[in-house]
Amino acid sequence: MEEKTVAVIGSGIVGVTAAYYLQRAGQKTLLFDHGVGQASKASAGIICPWFSQRRNADWYQLVADGAKFYRQLMADLTSDGVEELPFEECGAIVFKKKRSLVQRLYEKAMERRQSDPTMGELAILTPEEITHTIPGFKSAYHALFASGGGKVDGARLVKIMQDQFVQQGGQFIPQKVHIKKHTDRLVSITSESQQWDVDQVIVAAGAFLADVLSPLNHRVGIRPQKGQLIVCNCGESTESWPVLMLVGETDIIPDRACQVIIGASHENDKGYDLSLDQTISNSFMEEAKSYFPDLHFEKISERVGTRAYTEDFLPLYGDYPFCNRIKVASGLGSSGLTSGPIIGYRLAQRILGKEISIPEAFNPNKYID
Numbered sequence: 399m400e401e402k403t404v405a406v407i408g409s410g411i412v413g414v415t416a417a418y419y420l421q422r423a424g425q426k427t428l429l430f431d432h433g434v435g436q437a438s439k440a441s442a443g444i445i446c447p448w449f450s451q452r453r454n455a456d457w458y459q460l461v462a463d464g465a466k467f468y469r470q471l472m473a474d475l476t477s478d479g480v481e482e483l484p485f486e487e488c489g490a491i492v493f494k495k496k497r498s499l500v501q502r503l504y505e506k507a508m509e510r511r512q513s514d515p516t517m518g519e520l521a522i523l524t525p526e527e528i529t530h531t532i533p534g535f536k537s538a539y540h541a542l543f544a545s546g547g548g549k550v551d552g553a554r555l556v557k558i559m560q561d562q563f564v565q566q567g568g569q570f571i572p573q574k575v576h577i578k579k580h581t582d583r584l585v586s587i588t589s590e591s592q593q594w595d596v597d598q599v600i601v602a603a604g605a606f607l608a609d610v611l612s613p614l615n616h617r618v619g620i621r622p623q624k625g626q627l628i629v630c631n632c633g634e635s636t637e638s639w640p641v642l643m644l645v646g647e648t649d650i651i652p653d654r655a656c657q658v659i660i661g662a663s664h665e666n667d668k669g670y671d672l673s674l675d676q677t678i679s680n681s682f683m684e685e686a687k688s689y690f691p692d693l694h695f696e697k698i699s700e701r702v703g704t705r706a707y708t709e710d711f712l713p714l715y716g717d718y719p720f721c722n723r724i725k726v727a728s729g730l731g732s733s734g735l736t737s738g739p740i741i742g743y744r745l746a747q748r749i750l751g752k753e754i755s756i757p758e759a760f761n762p763n764k765y766i767d
Contacts, residue, residue: 401426402425402426402597402598403426403427403428403594403596403597404420404425404426404427404428404596404597404598404599404600404749405427405428405429405430405585405587405594405596405598405599405600406420406427406428406429406430406599406600406602407430407431407575407577407587407599407600407601407602407603407610408430408431408601408602408603408604408606408610409429409430409431409556409560409570410431410556410602410603410604410734410738411552411555411556411734411735411738411739411742412602412604412715412727412730412734412738412739412741412742412745413429413431413600413602413603413727413742414429414556414559414560414563414742415471415559415738415739415741415742415743415746416600416602416742416743416745416746416749417429417559417560417563417568417600417742417746418559418560418562418563418742419742419743419746419747420568420746420749420750421563421566421567421568422474422478422562422566423746423750425749425750426567427563427568427569428568428569428571428594428596429560429563429568429569429570429571430571430572430573430574430575430587431570431572432572432573432574432575433572434606434672441552441625441627441662441703441705441732441734441735443549443550443551443552443651443659443735444490444547444548444549444641444643444649444651444735444736445464445465445468445485445547445548445549445550445735445736446465446490446492446517446544446546446547446548446641446643447461447462447464447465447733447736448462448465448507448510448511448514448517448544448546449490449492449503449507449542449544449643454712454759456712456757456759456760457712457713457759459757460713460737460740460741460757460760461733461736461737462510462514462516463740464733464736464737464738464739464740464741465516465517465546465548465736466514466516467739467740467743468485468548468550468739469516471485471739471743472485475558475559475562478562478566480558480562484550484551484552484554484555484558485548485549485550485551485555486548486549486550487518487545487546487547487548488547488548488549488639488640488641488652489518489543489544489545489546489547489640489641490543490544490547490548490640490641490642490643491523491528491531491541491542491543491547491640491641491642491643492541492542492643493537493539493540493541493642493643493644493645494539494540494541494542494645495539495645496540497522497540500522500540500541500542501522503542504520504522504542507520507542507544508520515546516546517544517545517546517547518544518545518546518547519543519544519545519546520542520543520544520545521542521543522540522541522542522543523540523541523542523543524540525537525538525539525540528541531640532639532640532642533634534634534690534692534693535642535689535690536689536690536691537689539645543640547640547641548641549641549651549652550735551653552735555735573589573590573592574589574590575587575588575589575594575610576588576609576610576611576612576613577599577601577610577611577613577614577724578593578613579613579614580614580720580721580723580724584596584597584723585597585598585599585721585723585724587599597723598723598724598725598749599723599724599725600724600725600726600727600742600745600746600749601718601724601725601726601727602726602727602728602742602745603728604704604705604706604728604730604734605620605621605622605623605670605704605705605706605728606704607620607706607726607728608620611718611726611766614720616719616720616766616767617766617767618765618766619708619709619764619765619766620706620707620708620728620729620765621666621706621707621708621709622668622669622670622704622705622706622707623664623665623666623668623704623705623706623707623731623732624663624665624668624669624671624672624702624703624704624705625661625662625663625664625665625702625703625704625705625732626661626662626663626665626674626675626678626679626700626701626702627659627660627661627662627663627682627700627701628659628660628661628679628682628683628697628699628700628701629653629657629658629659629660629697629698629699629700629701630657630658630659630660630683630686630695630696630697630698631656631657631695631696631698632656632657632658632686632690632693632694632695632696633656633693633694633696634656634693635655635656636652636653636655636656636657636658637652637654637655638652639652639658640652642689644685644689647662647663647664648660648661648682648685648686649661649662650686650689657698658686658695660682660683660685660686661682661701662732663675663678664732665678670704672702672703672704673702674700674702679697679700683695683697705730705731705732705734706728706729706730706731707729707731708728708729708764708765709765710764711729711731712729712759712760713727713728713729713730713731713737713741713760714726714727714728714729714760714761714762714764714765714766715727715728715741715744715745715756715760715762716745716756716760716761716762717762718762718766719762719763719766719767725745725748725749726762726766727741727742727745729765744756
């Protein structure tokens with residue numbers, strides 16, 4: 399009997415996780431990616447969902463499961479021989495303008511911790527305690543600390559899993575492809591010069607989902623959002639710093655040695671534009687200086703990527719409405735590095751025949767017709 403083949407379209411965080419676990423289980427897998435606009439390039443890499451104010455229970459459970467899954471993913475990579483892991487449980491601090499807001503968040507987090515101890519220890523910090531924890535930091539805001547908060551280098555995680563996928567026998571194909579057609583037996587994928595007929599497909603193309611599916615002539619309710627961040631040298635060791643989730647949308651993430659990542663922007667009106675905006679870059683730099691007035695920040699590099707959002711800001715993943723041989727995932731937004739690995743893992747398990755329940759809130763039927 400001929401060996402079945404699975405194709406994964408998109409080597410971002412969802413697709414590469416799915417491909418890694420499929421190939422790891424012995425499933426022949428092809429991984430396609432044309433290398434443009436991955437959302438992980440626009441993500442600051444904070445894994446700390448427990449402080450979210452979003453009220454959708456299904457979404458919160460997804461990101462909480464995603465944070466917990468990082469421990470399994472790191473253990474699996476370690477067992478495969480990866481020595482320098484891209485995820486670190488460094489702790490996270492979220493700031494609020496009023497102490498009463500910090501107290502309210504603390505009480506909510508304590509409720510959540512009863513069913514999810516992954517968040518670790520919680521503590522309300524005064525401005526003086528924060529300065530003691532992070533020398534040179536100056537702010538009048540109170541904050542909440544979670545010891546289980548973490549940081550992940552998304553680009554490095556994607557690269558590590560892609561390398562592991564290839565080492566285990568997977569085939570990576572750096573081409574732009576579309577789904578040409580599907581039948582009750584096969585799915586046909588085409589590039590400009592080649593066609594592949596496969597048994598099942600996972601389309602994890604992020605903001606480019608509609609483009610991959612365009613030959614099938616269905617509406618896809620996905621829109622792009624541009625994200626930009628900067629990497630800086632600050633002249634002081636940041637290795638002991640926790641993640642800093644500042645008031646507003648800017649975060650400061652310790653990177654390596656004396657480096658930090660600052661960002662990221664959420665630009666809804668830029669389409670698929672991947673050009674750098676120096677105004678935004680400079681605003682990140684100035685905000686960082688306002689919290690660390692005695693440090694000298696020197697910009698090293700800038701990153702730009704394209705996130706995907708749905709009409710109701712919930713992710714979609716599961717069976718493609720018109721063919722159960724095709725699985726789709728998109729719309730993860732700015733929490734993609736938190737929810738992406740668990741979504742990719744679950745789609746892989748479905749392909750492998752496991753019973754995986756997906757909440758109706760994320761049903762692709764809501765967004766593809």
